[in-house]
Amino acid sequence: MKRAEKKVVIVTGGAKGIGRETCLLLAKEGAKVAVVDILDKEGQALAEKINKSGGVSKFWHLDVSDEKEVEKVYAEVVKEFGKLDATVNNAGIAGADKPSTEVTEKEWDLVMNINVKGVFFCTKYAVPHMKKSGGGSIVNISSIYGIIGAADLPAYHASKGAVRVMSKTDAIQYAKEKIRVNSVHPGFIWTPLVEELGKDKPGFREQLDSLHPIGHIGEAIDIAYGILYLISDESKFTTGSELVIDGGYTAR
Numbered sequence: 001m002k003r004a005e006k007k008v009v010i011v012t013g014g015a016k017g018i019g020r021e022t023c024l025l026l027a028k029e030g031a032k033v034a035v036v037d038i039l040d041k042e043g044q045a046l047a048e049k050i051n052k053s054g055g056v057s058k059f060w061h062l063d064v065s066d067e068k069e070v071e072k073v074y075a076e077v078v079k080e081f082g083k084l085d086a087t088v089n090n091a092g093i094a095g096a097d098k099p100s101t102e103v104t105e106k107e108w109d110l111v112m113n114i115n116v117k118g119v120f121f122c123t124k125y126a127v128p129h130m131k132k133s134g135g136g137s138i139v140n141i142s143s144i145y146g147i148i149g150a151a152d153l154p155a156y157h158a159s160k161g162a163v164r165v166m167s168k169t170d171a172i173q174y175a176k177e178k179i180r181v182n183s184v185h186p187g188f189i190w191t192p193l194v195e196e197l198g199k200d201k202p203g204f205r206e207q208l209d210s211l212h213p214i215g216h217i218g219e220a221i222d223i224a225y226g227i228l229y230l231i232s233d234e235s236k237f238t239t240g241s242e243l244v245i246d247g248g249y250t251a252r
Helices: 017-028 040-052 067-081 105-116 118-131 153-176 190-198 202-213 221-233
Strands: 008-012 032-037 058-062 086-089 136-141 181-184 242-245
Touching: 008 017, 008 067, 008 118, 017 032, 017 040, 017 058, 017 221, 032 040, 032 067, 040 058, 058 067, 067 118, 086 118, 086 221, 105 118, 105 153, 118 136, 118 153, 118 181, 136 153, 136 221, 153 181, 181 221, 221 242
Parallel strands: 008 032, 008 086, 032 058, 086 136, 136 181, 181 242
Antiparallel strands: none
């Protein structure tokens, strides 16, 4: 039996990077995958790729900062696939890379609306469907910078710290409903978001490699396998945990 057989999973920010690899892996392992993103072209292409390879997937446009849109899409996914077993709250942005004293309120709110409010909305509307399914798994993508700090991206770091503690709170709140909630904390992963951050910085990737004791930054599939574990029944006793996948970055 495949590791995610017969599970229905929503992956936010599913069109690129970690989200894309997660969708592909979950489909390969037997899940019905709802790819949701604001990137319509990429998201639709991914769903078609999964279906052509023998999986089951459908794309929905979703801005996770829009509560009504989240409520609508989650209901449509359940109508399409019959239930909801898991949601991977992966959608996120890096935001302004400057000191806190220079970040505007608009820049701060943009990050919080997507990275924090988006996780809140997706959890809020996933839980009732999961209760009907008899339980489920919520996987919130935080960061190593939800655990430690760094002198950059202040709104991003604050948002990922919020996601970490939100996950623990919801894990306690919904344990009696057999809904598990965990956070995943990637180190630097070579995704389009990270590549964009370093596009004008010579030697950027080599610098990132040197930060990790294992000798290199990670790949999106490294995180996807961790997410698969948290969605699968293999992790039935795991809730309120922090799954750190960082090549040893935070062990220093």
